[in-house]
Amino acid sequence: GAGVSQSPRYKVAKRGQDVALRCDPISGHVSLFWYQQALGQGPEFLTYFQNEAQLDKSGLPSDRFFAERPEGSVSTLKIQRTQQEDSAVYLCASSRIGGTTYEQYFGPGTRLTVT
Amino acid sequence: GQQVMQIPQYQHVQEGEDFTTYCNSSTTLSNIQWYKQRPGGHPVFLIQLVKSGEVKKQKRLTFQFGEAKKNSSLHITATQTTDVGTYFCAGPSQGGSEKLVFGKGTKLTVNP
Numbered sequence: 001g002a003g004v005s006q007s008p009r010y011k012v013a014k015r016g017q018d019v020a021l022r023c024d025p026i027s028g029h030v031s032l033f034w035y036q037q038a039l040g041q042g043p044e045f046l047t048y049f050q051n052e053a054q055l056d057k058s059g060l061p062s063d064r065f066f067a068e069r070p071e072g073s074v075s076t077l078k079i080q081r082t083q084q085e086d087s088a089v090y091l092c093a094s095s096r097i098g099g100t101t102y103e104q105y106f107g108p109g110t111r112l113t114v115t
Numbered sequence: 116g117q118q119v120m121q122i123p124q125y126q127h128v129q130e131g132e133d134f135t136t137y138c139n140s141s142t143t144l145s146n147i148q149w150y151k152q153r154p155g156g157h158p159v160f161l162i163q164l165v166k167s168g169e170v171k172k173q174k175r176l177t178f179q180f181g182e183a184k185k186n187s188s189l190h191i192t193a194t195q196t197t198d199v200g201t202y203f204c205a206g207p208s209q210g211g212s213e214k215l216v217f218g219k220g221t222k223l224t225v226n227p
Contacts, residue, residue, distance in 0.1 A: 031213055042203050042217035043158065056212050091157060101146060101207040101215060103160040 004107035025094030121218035136221035138204035
């Protein structure tokens with residue numbers, strides 16, 4: 001079946017622009033996670049949803065970052081007034097079971113470059 | 116805050132040699148997961164260990180979870196060029212969240 005998909009795969013934004021990154025999880029997966037991965041580093045947690053509820057947003061670096069999953073399926077990560085330090089790969093992952101740590105299926109990521 | 120540390124950061128081996136990466140958590144973990152990320156790719160789940168002292172094998176890969184549930188290791192026997200990539204361990208955050216805390220990974224390169 002289809003895996004997790006993300007769009008766009010690459011995004012170049014001028015500093016100060018707003019961007020929106022989309023994640024389509026595996027159908028039926030309850031939990032959805034967003035991570036930020038800098039070059040040579042491990043994925044850093046940003047936020048996660050169980051269905052449409054955002055249960056943890058402790059990793060969002062600032063109030064410029066906002067995520068939503070209004071119908072419990074597709075999710076969007078929005079970054080307002082992008083800064084150069086926002087340049088990274090943004091990974092989305094989904095998990096079949098909610099309420100416990102379970103294997104996560106990652107999408108290919110969106111590489112964001114802020115110039 | 117909770118930290119997950121991995122050593123070594125890099126490992127270069129000749130094809131056929133063995134490889135081991137070690138993972139240490141600052142807190143006791145309920146479980147630990149391992150992921151592999153190929154160059155230019157995304158993390159792919161390998162395994163989850165839950166029990167103290169657990170050992171699991173996947174062909175040439177052997178995973179161990181320490182008795183105190185604070186450390187883990189991944190051992191690859193007779194590496195192949197297909198083993199190239201970065202191996203990450205990840206543990207659940209304290210407090211019952213589904214959030215995973217990833218280590219920085221061990222990047223493995225294999226010389227054919």
